[in-house]
Amino acid sequence: RKEVEQDPGPFNVPEGATVAFNCTYSNSASQSFFWYRQDCRKEPKLLMSVYSSGNEDGRFTAQLNRASQYISLLIRDSKLSDSATYLCAVYNDYKLSFGAGTTVTVRA
Amino acid sequence: DADVTQTPRNRITKTGKRIMLECSQTKGHDRMYWYRQDPGLGLRLIYYSFDVKDINKGEISDGYSVSRQAQAKFSLSLESAIPNQTALYFCATAEGGNYGTEAFFGQGTRLTVV
Numbered sequence: 001r002k003e004v005e006q007d008p009g010p011f012n013v014p015e016g017a018t019v020a021f022n023c024t025y026s027n028s029a030s031q032s033f034f035w036y037r038q039d040c041r042k043e044p045k046l047l048m049s050v051y052s053s054g055n056e057d058g059r060f061t062a063q064l065n066r067a068s069q070y071i072s073l074l075i076r077d078s079k080l081s082d083s084a085t086y087l088c089a090v091y092n093d094y095k096l097s098f099g100a101g102t103t104v105t106v107r108a
Numbered sequence: 109d110a111d112v113t114q115t116p117r118n119r120i121t122k123t124g125k126r127i128m129l130e131c132s133q134t135k136g137h138d139r140m141y142w143y144r145q146d147p148g149l150g151l152r153l154i155y156y157s158f159d160v161k162d163i164n165k166g167e168i169s170d171g172y173s174v175s176r177q178a179q180a181k182f183s184l185s186l187e188s189a190i191p192n193q194t195a196l197y198f199c200a201t202a203e204g205g206n207y208g209t210e211a212f213f214g215q216g217t218r219l220t221v222v
Contacts, residue, residue, distance in 0.1 A: 031208060034208070042215070043215050087151065089211070095153060096200070098152075101150050
């Protein structure tokens with residue numbers, strides 16, 4: 001089983017829509033969780049860290065469910081500029097492991 | 109200048125050739141990582157290093173070797189390149205500590221083995 005698994009999508013949504021997707025991880029001892037954004041095979045950049053209590057950054061909300069071992073990302077009021085691949089990342093045993101990414105396309 | 113610099117940015121090489129990808133960083137981070145990215149497979153960890161004396165294999169280290177020449181430099185070598193090593197390679201750095209912190213990536217090296 002892969003350490004980190006994501007729904008690959010693609011999610012194709014209209015502007016203004018809400019889109020949400022999950023990422024599951026296999027190691028219950030995982031310590032830290034992140035969402036990264038990657039545009040067109042450029043380098044990934046941190047979108048947000050994911051905290052146990054859940055956290056929000058503008059239109060983006062991240063949740064962590066340790067019992068079920070998944071993290072989620074919700075994007076509200078989608079913009080064209082949100083079109084990208086979203087990678088979840090999990091830190092454990094001093095390694096940072098990534099999922100394969102979820103592709104989101106926002107259409108006008 | 110970028111905080112994490114990879115060279116070369118693009119490279120085409122022949123099967124059997126030895127090639128080195130270089131990564132340098134100005135962030136002062138202890139931890140450095142090499143990943144490869146293939147369509148549909150995401151980022152897979154090749155090697156990681158916590159300091160000059162600490163090198164660890166990732167999930168796909170076969171066919172690769174690394175060298176941490178200094179805190180700021182971490183090189184990835186393909187001793188005898190093969191076509192299935194064609195991929196986009198990323199170097200990343202992060203601060204030390206028990207809990208993971210934000211990783212900063214280089215711009216990537218697009219490697220083609222023919």
